[in-house]
Structures are given as structure tokens and as C-alpha cells.
Amino acid sequence: MATIMDGKALAAEIDKTTTVRIQRLADQGIVPGLVVILVGDDPASKIYVRNKERRAKKMKINSIVRNLPDTISEADLIKIIQTYNENPTIHAILVQLPLPAHINEFNVTNAIAPEKDADGFHPTNIGKLVINHTEKTPIACTPQGIMSIFNAYHIDLDGKKAVVVGRSTIVGKPMAALLVNANATVTVAHSHTHNLSQLTREADILVVAVGIAKYIKEADVKSDAVVIDVGMDRDVNGKLVGDVDFAEVERKASYITPVPKGVGPMTITTLISQTVALAEWSSEKNG
Numbered sequence: 311m312a313t314i315m316d317g318k319a320l321a322a323e324i325d326k327t328t329t330v331r332i333q334r335l336a337d338q339g340i341v342p343g344l345v346v347i348l349v350g351d352d353p354a355s356k357i358y359v360r361n362k363e364r365r366a367k368k369m370k371i372n373s374i375v376r377n378l379p380d381t382i383s384e385a386d387l388i389k390i391i392q393t394y395n396e397n398p399t400i401h402a403i404l405v406q407l408p409l410p411a412h413i414n415e416f417n418v419t420n421a422i423a424p425e426k427d428a429d430g431f432h433p434t435n436i437g438k439l440v441i442n443h444t445e446k447t448p449i450a451c452t453p454q455g456i457m458s459i460f461n462a463y464h465i466d467l468d469g470k471k472a473v474v475v476g477r478s479t480i481v482g483k484p485m486a487a488l489l490v491n492a493n494a495t496v497t498v499a500h501s502h503t504h505n506l507s508q509l510t511r512e513a514d515i516l517v518v519a520v521g522i523a524k525y526i527k528e529a530d531v532k533s534d535a536v537v538i539d540v541g542m543d544r545d546v547n548g549k550l551v552g553d554v555d556f557a558e559v560e561r562k563a564s565y566i567t568p569v570p571k572g573v574g575p576m577t578i579t580t581l582i583s584q585t586v587a588l589a590e591w592s593s594e595k596n597g
């Protein structure tokens with residue numbers, strides 16, 4: 311049976327360190343400010359917003375949620391982002407994805423000041439990640455949180471075969487870049503991939519972010535693989551489950567993340583620690 315990697319416990323550990331950093335900023339009169347912009351009502355975004363509000367309050371971050379109707383125009387959304395770019399009490403801006411179809415995601419992420427980019431989705435920050443020049447650079451929170459899981463459980467990535475299923479800007483692509491930077495040999499699969507199962511069965515490290523409940527089965531996984539489940543899906547009974555069939559795959563993997571209490575809490579911890587980092591970098595720059 312696989313070791314279950316406890317994202318919730320690890321998140322609580324990291325939050326302790328972040329709390330010390332928040333106190334240090336408070337001593338200088340700085341409260342890290344995060345604004346979360348939610349357009350419409352995507353269900354996975356709602357879970358995320360609810361949980362991060364709870365954690366931000368507990369950790370004494372100034373967190374603001376801006377709910378906007380899904381009829382808002384791209385130009386108006388960008389104007390709102392610009393007001394936060396100019397607001398010195400806000401250190402981090404996050405626009406929940408996906409956005410309604412009439413709004414172009416690139417134009418929106420491009421409008422966020424790179425030094426206030428909570429998610430690390432601005433093209434400048436993604437470019438730095440790909441170039442592996444990541445000092446003082448925000449990085450996508452979910453993949454970065456997964457790297458913290460690998461680190462905490464001493465998972466060796468060097469020279470390992472990693473397969474990332476999914477190529478989104480928020481998970482798959484930055485995950486692949488981080489794994490390449492960590493010297494893994496990386497394959498990225500998506501909906502056009504042929505013989506997916508054959509590919510995933512070769513993976514020492516398997517990261518799944520497709521958004522289909524229990525999509526990856528025991529037969530799709532190599533014995534003793536390390537399996538990371540990013541999915542936030544609902545099963546037929548409406549229960550929160552991942553993209554991996556946990557009950558099956560747990561029997562074959564060496565390590566596995568559960569859903570809930572795996573990757574999800576680590577995304578939030580990473581967001582909060584990155585918000586604090588953005589506030590720290592800004593205070594260093596402003597002396």
C-alpha cells in the first residue's frame with residue numbers, strides 16, 4: 311500500500327513559518343494584501359475562494375474578494391485590475407480561472423503587474439520559470455505546492471521519468487517546467503495524446519490534472535510510482551474526488567496524494583506564502 315502524502319499536515323507546517331514572516335512584516339507596519347477577483351461562479355473556484363478566505367483571515371493577511379458578474383466586459387475587468395496595480399496596500403492580485411468565454415485570459419493575466427502576480431501567470435513570470443531564472447519570481451501555486459510535497463517526502467526527481475497529464479496554464483505547463491528544472495525527464499499528455507495508458511504506465515512520477523473523476527486506474531500506473539492527484543471533481547453522488555481512482559491506485563503506487571487533503575491545501579498555503587513574499591520583495595525595493 312502506498313504512503314499517503316498528507317497535504318493538509320504539510321500545509322499547516324509551512325503556515326507556521328509563514329506566520330513568523332507575517333509577524334516580521336507587521337513589525338514594520340506592513341500587512342500583506344491579497345485581492346481575489348472572481349468573475350461568475352465556477353464551482354472549483356468557489357471551493358478555492360472559500361478555503362483561502364478562511365486561511366487568510368486566520369493568518370492575518372488582508373484578503374479581499376471581489377465578486378464580479380459574468381457579464382462584465384474585458385475592458386472593465388482590466389480597469390479594475392489596474393486600480394489594484396496602483397493600490398499600495400495590495401501586494402498580490404489573483405484572478406480566478408476559468409473566465410467567461412467572452413474574456414481573453416491572456417489579456418487579463420497580462421494586465422496584472424508582474425510584481426503583484428499572486429499566481430505567477432503573467433507572461434514575464436512564466437518566461438522566467440521556463441528559463442529557470444526564478445529568484446524573486448512568483449510561480450503557479452498548485453505546481454509549486456506539489457514541489458513542496460516532493461521535497462517534504464524526499465522524492466528524488468533527478469533523472470526520473472515524469473508524466474504530466476494536462477497542459478493548462480494553471481497546472482500542467484508550469485508543472486512540466488518545474489519538473490524539467492528539477493532534472494526530471496518530462497512528457498506532457500493531453501486530450502490529443504495517443505495511447506495515454508501506455509505512457510502513464512512508464513512514469514516514475516505521475517501528475518494528473520485533467521478534471522475527470524477517477525480517470526486514472528490501477529492499470530494506468532507503474533508499480534511503485536509516485537502519484538499526484540490535482541483533480542477537484544464530483545463523483546456520481548456529488549462527493550469531492552480526484553482524477554485518480556484512489557482506492558485502486560493506492561494499492562500499486564509507492565506514494566499518493568488524496569483528494570481532499572492533498573494538493574488543494576498546498577495550493578492555498580503556497581498562495582499565502584507567495585503573497586507574503588510579494589509583500590517582502592516590495593518592501594525591500596521600497597526600502
Ligand SMILES: NC(=O)C1=CN([C@@H]2O[C@H](COP(=O)(O)OP(=O)(O)OC[C@H]3O[C@@H](n4cnc5c(N)ncnc54)[C@H](OP(=O)(O)O)[C@@H]3O)[C@@H](O)[C@H]2O)C=CC1
Nearest residue numbers: 354476477478481500501519520521540541542573574577
Ligand atoms: N487542487 C488544486 O489546487 C487545483 C485543482 N484543479 C483541478 O484540477 C483539474 C484540472 O484543472 P485545469 O488544469 O485547470 O483544467 P483544464 O480543463 O484547463 O485542463 C485540463 C487538461 O486535461 C486535458 N485532458 C482532458 N481530457 C483528457 C483526456 N481524456 N486525456 C488526457 N488529457 C485530457 C486537456 O487537454 P486539452 O489541452 O487537449 O484540452 C487539458 O490540457 C480540475 O479538476 C480542477 O478543478 C485545478 C487547479 C488547482
Ligand SMILES: Nc1nc(=O)c2c([nH]1)NC[C@@H]1CN(c3ccc(C(=O)N[C@@H](CCC(=O)O)C(=O)O)cc3)C=[N+]21
Nearest residue numbers: 354355357358361405406407542570571572574575577
Ligand atoms: N487563478 C486561479 N488560480 C488557481 O489556483 C485556481 C483557479 N484560478 N481556479 C480554480 C482552481 C481550483 N483551485 C483549488 C485550490 C484549492 C482547493 C482546496 O482547498 N481543496 C480542498 C477541498 C476541501 C473542501 O473544501 O472540501 C482539498 O483538496 O482538501 C480547491 C481548488 C485553485 N484553482
